[in-house]
Amino acid sequence: MPNKITELFEIEYPIVQAGMIWASGWRLASAVSNAGGLGVLGAGSMYPEVLREHIYKCQKATDKPFGVNVPMLYPDIDRLMDIIMEMGVKIVFTSAGNPKTWTSVLQEKGIKVVHVVSSVKFALKAQEAGVDAIVAEGFEAGGHNGRDETTTLALIPAVKEQIEIPLIAAGGIATGRAMLAAMILGADGVQVGTRFVASNEASSHELFKRSVVEAGEGATHLTLKELAPVRLIKNKFYNDVQEAYAQGASVEQLKSLLGRGRAKLGMFEGNMEEGELEIGQVSAIIHDIKPAADIVADLMSEFNLAKKEAANL
Structure with a gap:
């Protein structure tokens, strides 16, 4: 072609x-x-x-x-x-x-x-x-x-x-x-x-792959625009971010919540609750x-x- x-x-x-x-x-x-x-x-x-x-x-x-x-x-x-x-x-x-x-x-x-x-x-x-x-x-x-x-x-x-x-x-x-x-x-x-x-x-960790194929419509959301916009599967970490927004978190507080190694924790090490799970809408x-x-x-x-x-x- x-x-x-x-x-x-x-x-x-x-x-x-x-x-x-x-x-x-x-x-x-x-x-x-x-x-x-x-x-x-x-x-x-x-x-x-x-x-x-x-x-x-x-x-x-x-x-x-x-x-x-x-x-x-x-x-x-x-x-x-x-x-x-x-x-x-x-x-x-x-x-x-x-x-x-x-x-x-x-x-x-x-x-x-x-x-x-x-x-x-x-x-x-x-x-x-x-x-x-x-x-x-x-x-x-x-x-x-x-x-x-x-x-x-x-x-x-x-x-x-x-x-x-x-x-x-x-x-x-x-x-x-x-x-x-x-x-x-x-x-x-x-x-x-x-x-x-x-x-x-x-x-990627097998648990993350499995979460991708199990994700349905509306399972992802673009968030953390104040840092670097990222599309995530909704899990405990995502919910923690939304709670922080509801409480008026500052950029520094959002950075502290994100911490270091959050993406590795989820996508590579397989922590489906505390990890940052980056994936597209088409996962549905x-x-x-x-x-x-x-x-x-x-x-x-x-x-x-x-x-x-x-x-x-």
């Missing part, structure tokens, strides 16, 4: 697996790449030497392209980027920061750079910074999110209207039908997160845990079927 994204990344299908914290290790990334998509390591939950290990293992597990997602607020970002360049990674996704900081540095090493945005304003800034492609992520997405709460349905055509570089849609995409819809709206490819959390290869239609290769195959099979059905409308 050749298009701008498959040609840019030298992959078979325009499907990018999101580089999610505590889920996107080398097993998941290599499995998605081997299946024809683009696997991405989530460096946001990795110390520098842990990232080095995952890059090494991913290179051993696949001869296909893969990338690394780097939140630019990471305290050791210089060390992460040095390791990425040293080990010959060819694709980097940046987020949560100014794309000008690293884009040219990485591109001088022959690395393709993609920046994640949640608005037209930041899409234009990323294009101006010279990135090779943009991920536009709607409000439906799990994890950290945009404050404007713009949905994918509204965001993709708005961004497409303003930019000239390849566009990847993210947020609420877990099926081939959603993939087709995003591409009809103007995307050249899709980034899929939540569906890949519920995979055999995701490094995910009902099973399966191999990543099957997820890629299902996406493409349903995409092709939906395309035929759409032609008859």
Whole structure:
């Protein structure tokens, strides 16, 4: 299925697996790449030497392209980027920061750079910074999110209207039908997160995976906007946050409640009550845990079927 994204990344299908914290290790990334998509390591939950290990293992597990997602607020970002360049990674996704900081540095090493945005304003800034492609992520997405709460349905055509570089849609995409819809709206490819959390290869705790497939409509909510907006499954920690809001908690009190390691506690260590459980709204239609290769195959099979059905409308 050749298009701008498959040609840019030298992959078979325009499907990018999101580089999610505590889920996107080398097993998941290599499995998605081997299946024809683009696997991405989530460096946001990795110390520098842990990232080095995952890059090494991913290179051993696949001869296909893969990338690394780097939140630019990471305290050791210089060390992460040095390791990425040293080990010959060819694709980097940046987020949560100014794309000008690293884009040219990485591109001088022959690395393709993609920046994640949640608005037209930041899409234009990323294009101006010279990135090779943009991920536009709607409000439906799990994890950290945009404050404007713009949905994918509204965001993709708005961004497409303003930019000239390849566009990847993210947020609420877990099926081939959603993939087709995003591409009809103007995307050249899709980034899929939540569906890949519920995979055999995701490094997340099994209890967290199970909570994803058991989540129903309305099970998630975007909160903590005063810190960094994040979409969470409603559990005891989420309820504690809402109680804090009801009592007029300050930003410092919210930071104290969040503490350190809250996401690891939930998503990686499996504490379903006290942990921060980041996942997207689309979890409501995910009902099973399966191999990543099957997820890629299902996406493409349903995409092709939906395309035929759409032609008859």
